Amino acid sequence: MFQNRNLNLSSPKFGSVSGSSFEHSVARGWGRGRVNHRCSRGLLCLVENNKRIRALGKGSGTSDDKDEVLQATIAKSKRVLALQRELLEQITERKKLIYSINSESTPETEGNSISDKNSYESLLNTVENQNGGTVSSNYVQSNEKKIPDVSFLGIDHGFDKAEEEDDKLSLAEKASPPTQYFDGQLNSNGYETIVPDTLPIEIPSGTKTSSLMIEILEGMGESSLVEVSNEADNVDSEGEKPPPLAGENVMNVILAAVECAPWSKAGGLGDVAGSLPKALARRGHRVMGCGQETKWSVVSPYIGGAIMLKVEQVVAPRYSNYPEAQEIGVRKQYKVDGQDMEVTYFHAFIDGVDFVFLDSPNFRHLQDNIYGGNRMTAQLPDILKRMVLFCKAAAEVPWHVPCGGVCYGDGNLAFIANDWHTALLPVYLKAYYRDNGLMIYTRSVLVIHNIAHQGRGPLDEFRYTDLPEHYIDLFKLYDPVGGEHLNIFAAGLKAADRIVTVSHGYAWEIKTSEGGWGLHGIINENDWKLRGIVNGIDTKDWNPKFDVHLTSDGYTNYTIETLQSGKRQCKAALQKELGLPVREDVPLIGFIGRLDHQKGIDLIAEAIPWMMGQDVQLVMLGTGRPDLEEMLKQIMSQYSDKIKGWVGFSVKMAHRITAGADILLMPSRFEPCGLNQLYAMNYGTVPVVHAVGGLRDTVPPFNPFEESGLGWTFDSAETNKLINSLANCLLTYRQFKQSWEGLQRRGMTQDLSWDNAAQQYEEVLVAAKFQWYMHLIGVNERD
Numbered sequence: 001m002f003q004n005r006n007l008n009l010s011s012p013k014f015g016s017v018s019g020s021s022f023e024h025s026v027a028r029g030w031g032r033g034r035v036n037h038r039c040s041r042g043l044l045c046l047v048e049n050n051k052r053i054r055a056l057g058k059g060s061g062t063s064d065d066k067d068e069v070l071q072a073t074i075a076k077s078k079r080v081l082a083l084q085r086e087l088l089e090q091i092t093e094r095k096k097l098i099y100s101i102n103s104e105s106t107p108e109t110e111g112n113s114i115s116d117k118n119s120y121e122s123l124l125n126t127v128e129n130q131n132g133g134t135v136s137s138n139y140v141q142s143n144e145k146k147i148p149d150v151s152f153l154g155i156d157h158g159f160d161k162a163e164e165e166d167d168k169l170s171l172a173e174k175a176s177p178p179t180q181y182f183d184g185q186l187n188s189n190g191y192e193t194i195v196p197d198t199l200p201i202e203i204p205s206g207t208k209t210s211s212l213m214i215e216i217l218e219g220m221g222e223s224s225l226v227e228v229s230n231e232a233d234n235v236d237s238e239g240e241k242p243p244p245l246a247g248e249n250v251m252n253v254i255l256a257a258v259e260c261a262p263w264s265k266a267g268g269l270g271d272v273a274g275s276l277p278k279a280l281a282r283r284g285h286r287v288m289g290c291g292q293e294t295k296w297s298v299v300s301p302y303i304g305g306a307i308m309l310k311v312e313q314v315v316a317p318r319y320s321n322y323p324e325a326q327e328i329g330v331r332k333q334y335k336v337d338g339q340d341m342e343v344t345y346f347h348a349f350i351d352g353v354d355f356v357f358l359d360s361p362n363f364r365h366l367q368d369n370i371y372g373g374n375r376m377t378a379q380l381p382d383i384l385k386r387m388v389l390f391c392k393a394a395a396e397v398p399w400h401v402p403c404g405g406v407c408y409g410d411g412n413l414a415f416i417a418n419d420w421h422t423a424l425l426p427v428y429l430k431a432y433y434r435d436n437g438l439m440i441y442t443r444s445v446l447v448i449h450n451i452a453h454q455g456r457g458p459l460d461e462f463r464y465t466d467l468p469e470h471y472i473d474l475f476k477l478y479d480p481v482g483g484e485h486l487n488i489f490a491a492g493l494k495a496a497d498r499i500v501t502v503s504h505g506y507a508w509e510i511k512t513s514e515g516g517w518g519l520h521g522i523i524n525e526n527d528w529k530l531r532g533i534v535n536g537i538d539t540k541d542w543n544p545k546f547d548v549h550l551t552s553d554g555y556t557n558y559t560i561e562t563l564q565s566g567k568r569q570c571k572a573a574l575q576k577e578l579g580l581p582v583r584e585d586v587p588l589i590g591f592i593g594r595l596d597h598q599k600g601i602d603l604i605a606e607a608i609p610w611m612m613g614q615d616v617q618l619v620m621l622g623t624g625r626p627d628l629e630e631m632l633k634q635i636m637s638q639y640s641d642k643i644k645g646w647v648g649f650s651v652k653m654a655h656r657i658t659a660g661a662d663i664l665l666m667p668s669r670f671e672p673c674g675l676n677q678l679y680a681m682n683y684g685t686v687p688v689v690h691a692v693g694g695l696r697d698t699v700p701p702f703n704p705f706e707e708s709g710l711g712w713t714f715d716s717a718e719t720n721k722l723i724n725s726l727a728n729c730l731l732t733y734r735q736f737k738q739s740w741e742g743l744q745r746r747g748m749t750q751d752l753s754w755d756n757a758a759q760q761y762e763e764v765l766v767a768a769k770f771q772w773y774m775h776l777i778g779v780n781e782r783d
């Protein structure tokens, strides 16, 4: 029914605005009730006017004539803008109308429409009954005003994840009966069209701008833009080229994760959930300029009408009060272990992304203990309870949570789930919905950030998942060390339409018995849907030029141009802050990470006697296994003039160490991707790493003959190999300054942004989207 509700754009006053592409875009955007479209007529007017003015400048008319025509042109342009504004208002009105319609029923969307409201509602009821959930439109006003501390500057904020990893230190330890659940996450996001209320424009200082155009803009007394026709002219506000648009690949994407920086973070997953969706959304932005020599950029999307903007959604638990997130007045109940649990939804729209936070007493106050809880009782382990609730609620976010006024809907939709914590999401999508003729075109991608955590438990805990009995086969796994057990990650990997892991190296490793931690068989069977995509980094947060943690206490921001002086200053500030002798000549080595077996912290400990004979300084930041924390404290007290450690979780210290250190040590035993080495290289800090997983992918070894490579690598996790690599690194630092600076520069000039990865994720999402078609025509991608 919604297809008939097209905007009335055929009004003569909008001229070509009523063109078919506009209507098509409206239809596409209907699922979220926002309009995707570039209205081109107004822009053409401006371009044409500009051309006319230029022509006049060259013509033979008198200056009075020229003035008159110029004024007329400006007036005409103003009228065009007024029309455009009116159009925007009309679209906004329509958005409200759609919202009011959809507050009674969930909208249908392209590709997966449920054309009858009644049938939709009856289907919805079926699902809700299955879930034991009820719909409530009660609005609950939040009184919570506390501002969360997201920087975790305190000491001793433990990584539960690390503790759980410690439970699985070795294959031998894996032999213990599977009674524990480990951390996990889920997510989803989507595209939509945005009609901006304002028409923002940002013209970076120093940009050359056509004086005539400036005159026009000033004459209009407001910000306005003209579409740039040449892609090569597009630049964003930081001088970088924006990524290409998703174009016809535009989808609704919902990323679900149990960590999401900056609100909640226990490790790399939080960083990814906070930044990948923004990069996906960026692929929907248009960057505009005018004429050949004019370049400027737009912070918010605007063109003379509405612009197609791909918007992502992130769903994460609300562990505490986040000032940016507003309650949206929707409550839902889901059954977990026979009990009704209520979820309320909070929403924030930031950098083109809809962040949706699920609030429940089960999640509250766990920001420093995301993976914690009682895992050993006869009752449902707390963490599994949270993950069941989170996945059930997240699956229905596209139906119940209006973002920008309208729910995403389940058409043209893909979820991105992350690790075992959200591996139930792909299973629920099948069991609750697809098996019942719902969400039949909704797709799921499961991302493996760390396969060592799997959500293992005894088989009888299957009942807590609240799934039909025959689904137990998805969860059953036998391995020689764990015996027959319930494995949530295994079920998710089988149920997901696509699997991604965070580097090519790791994609290979998890197919081996050493790297697959018992899941290699399933990974191999599902190899056809697996892809490795190396993580990017948030180039705003982790950029020495803009880093907010380098603006005080003697630190300084720097760029590649000011690298030597900037790093020198940051190094001195770090030495001072931590109480080390302030010496420029001494190599300062850093380590940041969870203190556990994965990160090879014990290798560093074994190498310390050798290191202490080398005239180096060592700074370590980490938290995790109590015995390793204790070891770190002991080392610090033994070599207090050379080693400083920070046992705890501090984002600020992580940034400062990354900037102040000369060398970053990452001797991880396995590393699916690793972010710290990427951050380090972006700050001109040279990595020394064990060549494994993502570390091998991202740190090509230094070749002194060709002056190539980005750091030092060693090929097995052994102390003597670490020492050997570090020795070569120190030699180069001390004796080959030019080579050292070359390493720093090469590291800093890489494109480490998420843009590349976002494009690859998009390919995976599109492949998942058209999977149904492949099945329909009988093509099995395995063939």
Ligand SMILES: Nc1ncnc2c1ncn2[C@@H]1O[C@H](COP(=O)(O)OP(=O)(O)O[C@H]2O[C@H](CO)[C@@H](O)[C@H](O)[C@H]2O)[C@@H](O)[C@H]1O
Pocket (backbone or CB within 6 Å): 266, 267, 268, 269, 271, 272, 449, 450, 502, 535, 592, 593, 594, 621, 622, 623, 648, 649, 650, 651, 654, 671, 672, 673, 674, 675, 676, 694
């Ligand atoms: N004590 C502390 N204080 C402050 N910040 C700290 C900290 N300890 C760690 N961090 C921060 O946490 C993040 C750790 O990210 P990593 O990717 O290195 O490891 P992690 O093993 O958590 O992630 C898993 O998921 C990511 C994302 O896919 C993969 O890159 C990785 O290989 C995989 O193991 C970094 O931002 C780091 O600065």
